[in-house]
Amino acid sequence: MNIQIRKYYYGDIPEDKTGGNIASSDAKSDWALWEVFIRSKQGLDHKHVGSLHAADAQMAIENARDVYTRRMEGVSIWVVESKYIHASNPEEAGEMFEPAVDKIYRHPTFYDLPDEVNQM
Amino acid sequence: MMPVQDFVRKDFSGDKIFQDKIDNEVKIEPRDWMPDAYRKTNIRQISQHAHSEIVGMLPEGNWISRAPSLKRKAILLAKVQDEAGHGLYLYSACETLGITREETINDLHSGKAKYSSIFNYPSLTWADMGAIGWLVDGAAILNQVMLTRTSYGPYARAMVRICKEESFHQRQGFEILLVLSKGSDEQKAMCQDAINRWWWPSLMMFGPHDSESTNSEQSMKWKIKRKSNDELRQNFVDMCAEQVKVLGMKLPDEKLKWNEKRQHYDFGEINWDEFWNVVKGNGPCNKQRLDARRKAWEEGEWVREAAAAFAEKRRLKQEAA
Ligand SMILES: [Fe+2]
Ligand SMILES: [Fe+2]
Numbered sequence: 001m002n003i004q005i006r007k008y009y010y011g012d013i014p015e016d017k018t019g020g021n022i023a024s025s026d027a028k029s030d031w032a033l034w035e036v037f038i039r040s041k042q043g044l045d046h047k048h049v050g051s052l053h054a055a056d057a058q059m060a061i062e063n064a065r066d067v068y069t070r071r072m073e074g075v076s077i078w079v080v081e082s083k084y085i086h087a088s089n090p091e092e093a094g095e096m097f098e099p100a101v102d103k104i105y106r107h108p109t110f111y112d113l114p115d116e117v118n119q120m
Numbered sequence: 121m122m123p124v125q126d127f128v129r130k131d132f133s134g135d136k137i138f139q140d141k142i143d144n145e146v147k148i149e150p151r152d153w154m155p156d157a158y159r160k161t162n163i164r165q166i167s168q169h170a171h172s173e174i175v176g177m178l179p180e181g182n183w184i185s186r187a188p189s190l191k192r193k194a195i196l197l198a199k200v201q202d203e204a205g206h207g208l209y210l211y212s213a214c215e216t217l218g219i220t221r222e223e224t225i226n227d228l229h230s231g232k233a234k235y236s237s238i239f240n241y242p243s244l245t246w247a248d249m250g251a252i253g254w255l256v257d258g259a260a261i262l263n264q265v266m267l268t269r270t271s272y273g274p275y276a277r278a279m280v281r282i283c284k285e286e287s288f289h290q291r292q293g294f295e296i297l298l299v300l301s302k303g304s305d306e307q308k309a310m311c312q313d314a315i316n317r318w319w320w321p322s323l324m325m326f327g328p329h330d331s332e333s334t335n336s337e338q339s340m341k342w343k344i345k346r347k348s349n350d351e352l353r354q355n356f357v358d359m360c361a362e363q364v365k366v367l368g369m370k371l372p373d374e375k376l377k378w379n380e381k382r383q384h385y386d387f388g389e390i391n392w393d394e395f396w397n398v399v400k401g402n403g404p405c406n407k408q409r410l411d412a413r414r415k416a417w418e419e420g421e422w423v424r425e426a427a428a429a430f431a432e433k434r435r436l437k438q439e440a441a
Contacts, residue, residue, distance in 0.1 A: 004306070006245070031427075049281075050212050050278070050281075055428050059431065067209075070205065090152050091153075
């Protein structure tokens with residue numbers, strides 16, 4: 001049996017063409033960083049999904065559509081420029097969150113009630 | 121999120137507290153203290169991973185205009201677009217470690233940063249689209265499923281997102297091969313030929329043997345990776361050796377044989393000379409891939425400029441209103 005397979009070498013083997021120069025690093029040309037929040041369906045919160053670069057808010061929303069909702073993951077998008085997000089300091093997480101640790105009476109399970117009062 | 125490096129804790133107990141967190145499966149987040157080497161290892165690994173997604177679009181992009189039907193074209197286009205998305209998720213994760221997008225991309229273009237060597241092989245026939253989906257995405261999936269549990273939070277989250285999208289990639293590839301395997305003699309031969317050419321490079325994707333792998337031990341300790349190269353490779357061989365039967369094709373390895381005692385397939389030795397040769401830049405397409413990326417970057421210059429100018433115009437208009 002003599003089978004010939006046609007292989008397309010054009011367009012996908014090395015050519016003796018030198019590549020272009022490496023683009024110079026100019027920090028200004030990097031677009032701003034934006035954080036993206038998506039509401040996956042009506043009635044749910046917007047949730048942080050990641051970040052991207054864009055020249056302005058509208059472009060950030062359009063890019064977020066393409067990057068984060070290709071499979072119907074969203075019905076609404078928020079974008080916030082990353083520099084406007086202020087965060088708690090992880091080094092101070094103790095002072096910040098430990099006061100809640102010993103207040104277990106804030107949880108329903110703290111209260112031992114007879115079985116007859118079900119549904120409470 | 122933006123990286124913040126001003127919380128660097130100077131006391132020497134930092135390393136121990138850090139390792140305790142890792143041992144207790146507490147994820148590391150961008151603003152948490154971390155050893156410099158942990159940061160650097162993650163930057164290297166995540167950026168390489170991102171570059172692989174982006175360069176990985178080239179061998180498949182090569183066939184979009186020549187897909188055999190509109191349906192196949194739409195599928196291939198969607199798949200390649202996913203890979204662009206994967207690159208973006210990963211570049212974003214990488215930036216949280218304090219390196220700019222531009223630095224990362226410059227490192228690719230200058231040849232300083234590596235990407236997966238598999239993409240330095242050419243895609244010569246339509247059957248290659250099948251073999252790439254089945255084998256290359258298949259190998260990537262094993263690695264990426266492991267990485268959904270990696271210790272650096274943003275990397276792990278990017279991986280969860282990516283893994284959700286990957287299984288379509290592997291399935292569409294296998295289906296391409298399945299159709300060819302039931303086709304004409306020429307189509308069957310194409311199918312086998314593509315498997316023959318992509319099998320060994322796919323095995324190389326898992327990297328050197330554990331005994332030769334320099335970064336492995338520390339990466340395991342930091343839980344950046346949780347399975348060794350050889351472990352993942354064995355999983356892959358076991359999977360494919362069964363799946364290839366469905367295609368009625370053969371994997372090009374005379375030594376491939378079920379080992380009852382090990383409950384694994386034995387397989388032949390990889391040609392490590394070829395592996396290192398391609399890593400060092402001498403694969404069939406290394407130069408072409410980098411040239412293509414640089415060209416895309418340069419030819420996109422006017423788009424970036426126009427978008428910035430348009431954004432500025434829009435801003436001025438809004439201020440005036
Ligand atoms: Fe991918
Ligand atoms: Fe993929």
